[in-house]
Amino acid sequence: xxxxxxxxxxxxxxxxxxxxxxxxxxxxxxxxxxxxxxxxxxxxxxxxxxxxxxxxxxxxxxxxxxxxxxxxxxxxxxxxxxxxxxxxxxxxxxxxxxxxxxxxxxxxxxxxxxxxxxxxxxxxxxxxxxxxxxxxxxxxxxxxxxxxxxxxxxxxxxxxxxxxxxxxxxxxxxxxxxxxxxxxxxxxxxxxxxxxxxxxxxxxxxxxxxxxxxxxxxxxxxxxxxxxxxxxxxxxxxxxxxxxxxxxxxxxxxxxxxxxxxxxxxxxxxxxxxxxxxxxxxxxxxxxxxxxxxxxxxxxxxxxxxxxxxxxxxxxxxxxxxxxxxxxxxxxxxxxxxxxxxxxxxxxxxxxxxxxxxxxxxxxxxxxxxxxxxxxxxxxxxxxxxxxxxxxxxxxxxxxxxxxxxxxxxxxx
Numbered sequence: 566x567x568x569x570x571x572x573x574x575x576x577x578x579x580x581x582x583x584x585x586x587x588x589x590x591x592x593x594x595x596x597x598x599x600x601x602x603x604x605x606x607x608x609x610x611x612x613x614x615x616x617x618x619x620x621x622x623x624x625x626x627x628x629x630x631x632x633x634x635x636x637x638x639x640x641x642x643x644x645x646x647x648x649x650x651x652x653x654x655x656x657x658x659x660x661x662x663x664x665x666x667x668x669x670x671x672x673x674x675x676x677x678x679x680x681x682x683x684x685x686x687x688x689x690x691x692x693x694x695x696x697x698x699x700x701x702x703x704x705x706x707x708x709x710x711x712x713x714x715x716x717x718x719x720x721x722x723x724x725x726x727x728x729x730x731x732x733x734x735x736x737x738x739x740x741x742x743x744x745x746x747x748x749x750x751x752x753x754x755x756x757x758x759x760x761x762x763x764x765x766x767x768x769x770x771x772x773x774x775x776x777x778x779x780x781x782x783x784x785x786x787x788x789x790x791x792x793x794x795x796x797x798x799x800x801x802x803x804x805x806x807x808x809x810x811x812x813x814x815x816x817x818x819x820x821x822x823x824x825x826x827x828x829x830x831x832x833x834x835x836x837x838x839x840x841x842x843x844x845x846x847x848x849x850x851x852x853x854x855x856x857x858x859x860x861x862x863x864x865x866x867x868x869x870x871x872x873x874x875x876x877x878x879x880x881x882x883x884x885x886x887x888x889x890x891x892x893x894x895x896x897x898x899x900x901x902x903x904x905x906x907x908x909x910x911x912x913x914x915x916x917x918x919x920x921x922x923x924x925x926x927x928x929x930x931x932x933x934x935x936x937x938x939x940x941x942x943x944x945x946x947x948x949x950x951x952x953x954x955x956x957x958x959x960x961x962x963x964x965x966x967x968x969x970x971x972x973x974x975x976x977x978x
Contacts (some may be wrong), residue, residue, distance in 0.1 A: 703739025
């Protein structure tokens with residue numbers, strides 16, 4: 566705290582809260598920071614201008630009430646803002662504004678409702694609380710070259726496997742790291758027993774996340790990979806030759822280590838991405854209508870089956886659909902990697918597309934009782950909330966939900 570200003574400290578604390586990593590001491594610190602003169606003005610820049618009447622929750626504590634009202638005063642005084650963390654739901658001509666309990670940690674599950682038209686009350690049936698679903702977490706299964714499987718979420722930290730000259734380590738925070746040369750450096754008491762013969766030739770490993778899981782991987786060349794829910798990556802224990810080739814399904818974000826050897830990503834045989842030191846996201850879920858490769862840094866060459874290709878610049882996206890490739894310019898990069906940063910970004914997202922995201926993250930089956938409502942969302946909300954809390958926000962768009970036993974979500978008209 567001595568080497569950092571309060572203006573710098575506030576976004577750090579807010580980001581930690583949104584990522585679900587805020588400690589109790591930091592929660593208290595965040596409230597103290599927001600009570601200081603000028604800090605609510607800083608927070609106000611994170612929220613969109615409010616027009617019309619504002620309704621506040623009735624159950625705020627005195628401290629929370631003062632902070633909320635100071636923030637709203639600053640929003641009105643500024644007349645504009647730079648960023649929004651509200652969730653806005655659109656159906657026909659009805660606009661409803663709702664900021665979930667993301668900006669002030671003391672509010673709990675309460676909502677601020679910013680509206681130009683009065684919404685119907687958010688209501689979920691009692692079954693939503695009885696059958697509530699926790700958000701996803703760091704869960705993955707590692708399959709070694711000899712076929713051995715390791716459930717990483719139930720494996721102690723430290724040494725996981727020794728494969729040839731490569732050591733596989735499990736670190737804190739949902740990470741597995743491959744280290745060439747066999748030097749573990751982090752074994753110790755409580756470490757898992759290594760799997761696989763140490764002298765065997767390096768082969769292929771697969772890291773697979775279930776629905777409701779995510780994981781972070783560092784490959785033998787130093788490339789960092791984040792896997793979204795219901796995704797997998799297959800890669801060699803040691804890269805050799807002039808190519809570093811991996812295969813992915815689902816969604817993965819890459820920060821590729823610079824190397825003379827080209828880095829190749831095979832997206833289920835339907836798209837190939839070639840890079841040399843870059844950061845990009847690949848979304849290749851089979852239930853989506855296209856395979857999308859979005860470039861954040863560097864350059865990538867995306868090839869569709871049959872040979873047509875595009876070379877992307879940062880901010881561009883390649884879509885491969887029905888073996889044809891097309892370019893999307895000026896992509897919202899924050900939206901693309903929101904999942905990696907612990908958020909759902911629903912900007913211009915239709916209800917059915919949002920439900921596919923929820924199905925993967927909460928490990929639920931979504932069923933529509935009648936026709937799919939014509940609803941489109943905007944904004945962001947944390948992925949680190951229970952399903953019922955998220956549905957309370959979405960239900961203000963004239964759509965009803967019911968959570969049944971067996972992780973089954975019913976969308977009602």
